[in-house]
Amino acid sequence: MWEETGIKAEFQSMIAFREKLVYRWNQPDIYFVALLKPLTFDIKLDPNEIGDAKWMKIVKNMFYMRFLIL
Numbered sequence: 410m411w412e413e414t415g416i417k418a419e420f421q422s423m424i425a426f427r428e429k430l431v432y433r434w435n436q437p438d439i440y441f442v443a444l445l446k447p448l449t450f451d452i453k454l455d456p457n458e459i460g461d462a463k464w465m466k467i468v469k470n471m472f473y474m475r476f477l478i479l
Contacts, residue, residue, distance in 0.1 A: 410445065414462045415453030418445035 411417050425442040432438035452462050 413455055413458040415449070415451065415455070417448040419448060420444075421446050 421444040423441065424444050425440075427438075427440040429438045450464075452464075454462055
């Protein structure tokens with residue numbers, strides 16, 4: 410997370426894990442969702458690593474996560 414956003418964080422726990430053996434282009438995919446405690450809050454985007462980053466309320470994120478975890 411620090412490399413892409415400049416935000417330092419401490420790992421708290423694993424929230425979700427998904428593995429699909431056959432995904433896009435017939436390749437496997439592994440997806441992790443972790444709970445992190447931010448140690449810094451200013452976003453310093455690395456445009457070579459990620460297109461956008463922003464703070465979101467956890468309720469809004471949970472709406473999107475239900476589609477990813479299935």
